[in-house]
Amino acid sequence: MNGVKRPLTMKDIAKMAGVSTATVSRILNHNGRYSKETESRVKKLIEENNYVIDQTAKGLRKKYLETVGIIVPDITNPHFAKLVLNIQTSLFQRGYSSIIGNTNENLSLEEEHVHSLKAQHVCGFIMISTKRYHQSLRRFPTVYLDRPARGGEKEDITIESDNYKGGYLAGKQLGIASCKRLAIIRTNSNDCNQDSRKEGFLKALSEAGIPEEKVDVLDIGDALIQSAYSRIREEMRNGFLYDGLFCTTDTLATGVYTALREGNIKVPEEVKIVGFDDCDLAFTTGPGLTSVHQDVGKMAELAVDALVRRLTGEPLSSTHFYLPVYLSVRASTD
Amino acid sequence: MNGVKRPLTMKDIAKMAGVSTATVSRILNHNGRYSKETESRVKKLIEENNYVIDQTAKGLRKKYLETVGIIVPDITNPHFAKLVLNIQTSLFQRGYSSIIGNTNENLSLEEEHVHSLKAQHVCGFIMISTKRYHQSLRRFPTVYLDRPARGGEKEDITIESDNYKGGYLAGKQLGIASCKRLAIIRTNSNDCNQDSRKEGFLKALSEAGIPEEKVDVLDIGDALIQSAYSRIREEMRNGFLYDGLFCTTDTLATGVYTALREGNIKVPEEVKIVGFDDCDLAFTTGPGLTSVHQDVGKMAELAVDALVRRLTGEPLSSTHFYLPVYLSVRASTD
Missing domain, CATH: 1.10.260.40 (lambda repressor-like DNA-binding domains)
Structure with missing residues (x-):
């Protein structure tokens, strides 16, 4: 031209x-x-x-595309960023625009977003919720992703990874690697998938003859890289006790890695680590991080399909979907 | 209770x-x-x-908070994710809600978002634009961030880092480190800040007696970690030529790192690297990445302040702001 x-x-x-x-x-x-x-x-x-x-x-043309509200707890977490990107792409392919409300895991901010987006006539929500259920969205087209609707009703749609199985695979991996002093590094900012991951992990360890009491649980206030980093730096002041760590998110694992590297503690020689999410961080960190893979592409596709069915009145085969996970094995447990 | x-x-x-x-x-x-x-x-x-x-x-209470539209090219880039988080926090403190349109550096999608958000009565925009200027936003409260409004008017507000200075600092650092075979790894998905970074870099090298012809420029289609990774893997097939690299974003630098690590090429012993943004990736990558620091906190604060002044009719001291940068020196150039 x-x-x-x-x-x-x-x-x-x-x-x-x-x-x-x-x-x-x-x-x-x-x-x-x-x-x-x-x-x-x-x-x-x-x-x-x-x-x-x-x-x-x-x-x-139409005045504008119908718009879906996406509620997400933290777009600076690469796992959520990629999930949201996939959701947006999939929605756009189906003819919907979308806007994102980032809540920072803050209940009031989440309320504010839901209220404001509803008032702005979004046609539905895809919701990674800190609050876990919104009474105001009863019978409004909504898909709860990653975290099941708590206190909701039978017809509420939930899509989540098989978090229990993921924890179990992580436990197996550290058990096989003969780790003796183990800890779970988890966030206490949400209770549902974190608890399932922990339970699956402990189940695998008990099968390997390691009782629950032998496994320490370090609760980090949130899932930020920086928070895990600071906590592990603190732990290291009294000498680092562990030779096997299960971090319930890749962001936590990345903070742990960075602290260990600064303290000249070698991964995997001295400490083996398994993460969860298998997002970009697992691939780029050195050495590569073994991590439980969540299929964010499939998650997004399912969420969009379920929402569009609600919007168009088409039937759904189920209202609760569990997505399979697998372990991406890299150098951190080798 | x-x-x-x-x-x-x-x-x-x-x-x-x-x-x-x-x-x-x-x-x-x-x-x-x-x-x-x-x-x-x-x-x-x-x-x-x-x-x-x-x-x-x-x-x-009011029906809902007034809402600002934030347009961002890629929320999976940690630099943008953090910038957007800062903008949202700052807006919320000033009493505004905000929603995010993620464009994936796609012009039609950006148009769609602007059109749809305007129709949904956002009160203003903070815009990291691929298109760089929207005629439809003429005289509508808008702040152009990171990328100046091209073809806009005098009263359009632009806020950007001193990209030329950033490139210059990167060049100085690799010059001092006595690198001989240099390359710029850049994205060609946007022309403005990428060009300034390159020019600043070449200026510093010419001061160190290295002419422009001696510096290769590798254009990556986008700024994705994976794209830089694939390109460097390809380069390495014929033996890796460079001992000094300036990557114009931390995401590109992270892709380069990952490829070099897999090829057993040591950073900084064999190749020295400087990134740009100084986002989480620079801190967590091993060894740590020397990177040009952009002050995303200040950027967000300035953008929100300028937008709120436009919304409330308060005067602005200027319509074009340059933010200072500095070099965060880490192990990758040591």
Whole structure:
């Protein structure tokens, strides 16, 4: 399109793609009645030519896409950031816009977001909730992700990873590695999936002949890298006791790693570590972190599918989904 | 509050705090006329008792807080995640709610978010823009962060770090370390701050007697860890040529690190690396990454202050702010 000085119009895009302007409009509005092939051709042209939708051509499009509210406890946690990115992408493919309310695990802020987004007419919620259930969202299209709706009703949709199994796999791994002095590093900012992970872990250890009393539990106030780092630095002042650690999130594991590295304690030679989430941090940390893999892509897809079914009145096969997990084994337990 | 079975009301909280119901309401609405001490006492009680704002008590509070739209290119980049978290916290302290539109550096998605959020009556925007300027936001309260409004007008507010200076500091550091074969690893997904960082870097090298032609530029399609990782793995197939790298984001540096580690190339002994952003990744990677520090706290504060001034009609001292940067020196250049 060299030589074209005026901004591109929908007509230009239609001409380039060899389709009608109405087809381009339908594609922009996710409005059906076009082939996948046409859609991808048109979208490619839009992308390549930096075509900007003409805001004044209102007659040609809906006022705006229907919008879903996403509630998330902490976007600085790479696991949640990736999960939210997947949700947004999947929603957009299904023809929904989305906006994010970040709660910082703060109950009042979560309330405020729910209230404010509802007042702004979002059509539904995908909710990683600190509060765990919102009475005000009773019968409002809502999917509870990662943390089941507590005190909710039968028809509330929950999607979560098999956290118990994840903890169990972590315990097996440290048991096989013959660790003797073990600790769980966990956050006490939410009770549900943290408890299941701990229970699964203890079950595997008891099978390996290690009783619960032999396993210390270090509760960190939140799941921040910095908080785990500070706590382990503190522990190290009296000499570091452990040779096996199960960190219930990769962020906690990363804080632990950083503190051990500064104290010249070698992973995995002196301390073996298993994380949970298998997010970018597990891959980039050195040496690589063995971590329980959660399938955030599948999680997002399921959540969006369930929400869209609620919105369109299509039936759901179930209201409670458990996603399988597996262990990504890397150098930290080798 | 043991024994209280019914849900707590605002009256209960007021009684516990020894203040009037109206005061509690004002605190919940960020409505002034109470002391810091009263505020913190009431908030503590709300937190401790899991008090949930009664949605039906509408007379007592505004319908909802005014909401600011935050546009961000990629929340999975820890630098942006932290910046957005800071913006949200700062807005909330000033009595504004906020919602996030994540664009994935995609122009159409950014357009869609701006259009949809405006239609949903956000009162203003804080915008880390891929498009760089929105005609539809002309005279609408908007702050352009990190990337100046291109093609905008004099009254448009821009806040950015001193990217040129940052690049210069990176060049100085690798020059002092006597690196001979240098490369810039940059993203070509946005042109503004990337170009300034490169120019500053080349300026420092030319002062050290290294001409521009001696510096390779590796353009990565985006700023994702995984993309930099794949590219460096590819480079390594023909033997790795460089002993000094300037990565224009910490995410790129992290991808480079991970690839070099897998190839048993030692940092800093064989290759020295400087990143940009000084986000969590620089702190947690091993060995620690020397990185140009951007003050995301200050950036957020300035952005919110400027936006609130626009919203309330208060005067601004300037419309273009440059924030100072400095080098956080860690093991990667030691």
